[in-house]
Amino acid sequence: MRVSIAGAGLGGLCLAQGLRGAGIDVDVYERDPAITARFQGYRLMLSPVGYEALQGCLPQRWHPLLDAIVGDAYGAGLILDSQLNQVGQLGPGRTGIVIDRHVLRHLLLTGLTVHTGAALTGYDVLDDGKVETRFAHGGSATADLLVGADGVTSAVRAVLSPQTTPTDTGVRFVIGRTPLTERFAGLSWAAGSKIAGDGGNLLLGAMRFRTPPMEAAQELAPEVTLPDVRDYVRWAMVLPSGGSLGATTPQEAALSRMEGWHPDLQALVEQADPDNSTLLSIRVVEPRERWAPGPVTLLGDAIHATSPTGGNGANTALRDADLLRRCLIEAAEGRQDLLGAVGDYERQMFGYGAEAVQHSLDALPAIISKPVSA
Structure with a gap:
């Protein structure tokens, strides 16, 4: 069996690792x-x-390396004003495991064959049941299964399920990361909280590695090369519906809404890495009608993109990858045919994928609600 995966995001790479291991x-x-x-x-x-x-x-x-490079998260679940005084409660604080996407992606890339500059333009199902994928550079690839793991703007979905399209929620985030220095260590208690000021809402989250990733890889898995990423604070400023940056940088857009805020919060944004700050538009993709069975399927944001406020987009993509891996192993071992295995995956994925999208949309109002006066 040969599988082609369109998209080198977390879900696609996770599936590729699982198939490679099998x-x-x-x-x-x-x-x-x-x-x-x-x-x-x-x-x-x-x-x-x-x-x-x-x-x-x-x-x-x-697995020991993975355990070493994650962090332990605690979310206070508070609503604070712009001077860091508690004015409300979001709900029960969230606890769990956090991981840096950049570090995880490097782990998942290890040992895989990834063809870059390969923009998919379409595919054809051949007479023998295989699928031939076409690329913008003129090349093609033939496999028993094509998996579209190519995100919200999925080129695979555009052919397979053209009626399934993204919905723009109108919500915009400016998001960035700032090294977790001694000055900002005191903000850790506010992780998982909403800081509400007249200009907008700011969300904080700390990334503290159990072991620095590069050092952990050198000690526990020398064949893996991980980037030298250190502890940081992830912050996100919620902009008004349909907001844009205009001519400003992401940091300037956030700071323009923080006049009179606590100096530590202003410094947090001022000292962010400018190359790692960006504007994100929040779009969702809801899985609805199933397509005809065949040697093409979808995974992750390509079929069930969620709002980040639900905290389940990456989790659902990883769940897809593991489920599809197990279904394809059954087909490879002859326990069922390929289309049956893909069908089993799709039936389950449509169910929990739709629930994940709805959960993320239900969580959105609490984050974007009108801020209190500072």
């Missing part, structure tokens, strides 16, 4: 010109389901 031939095709063409390095909260799915797709020898 002896199934797999190639990943990424439209970006290089793996490092875009920064993808904010922290993620992993649920028990997401963490177990990730472990299931990784070689067991890497």
Whole structure:
């Protein structure tokens, strides 16, 4: 069996690792010109389901490394004013495991064949049941299964399920990361809280590694090369509906809404890495009508993109990867045919994927609600 995966995001790479570990031939095709063409390095909260799915797709020898490079998260779940005084409660604080997306992506890339600059333009199902994928550079690839793990703007979904399209929530975030220096260590108690000021809402989250990733890899898995990332604070400023940056930088856009805020909060944004700050538009994709059975399927944001406020986008993609891995292993071992295995995956994925999207939308109002006066 040979599998082609479109998209080198976390879900696609996780699936590729799981298939590689099972002896199934797999190639990943990424439209970006290089793996490092875009920064993808904010922290993620992993649920028990997401963490177990990730472990299931990784070689067991890497499990100690994975345990070493995560962090322990505690979310206070408070509503604070711009001077860091408590004025309300978001709800029960969230606890769990956090991991840096940039670090995790490097772990997942280890040992895989990833073809960059391979923008998918379409595919054809051949007479023998295989699928031929076409790329903008003129090349093609033939496999038994094509998996579209190519995100919200999925080129695979555009062909497979053109009626499934993204919905723009209108919500915009400016998001960035700032080294966790001694000055900002005192803000850790506010992680998982909403800081509400007249100009907007600011969300904080700390990434503290159990062991610095590069050092952990050198000690526990020398065949893995991880970036030298240190502890940081992830912050996100919620902009008004449909907001844009205009001519300003992401940091300037956030700071323009923080006049008179606590000096530590202003300094947090001022001292952020400008290369790692960006504007994000929040779009969702809701899985609705199933497509006709065939040798093409979808995974992750390509079929169930969630708002980040639910904290389950990456977890659901990892769950997809592990479920599809297990279904394809059954097909490879002859316990069922390929289309039956893909069908089993899709039936389950549509159910929990729709629930994940709805959960994220239900959580959105609490984050974007009108801020209190400082």
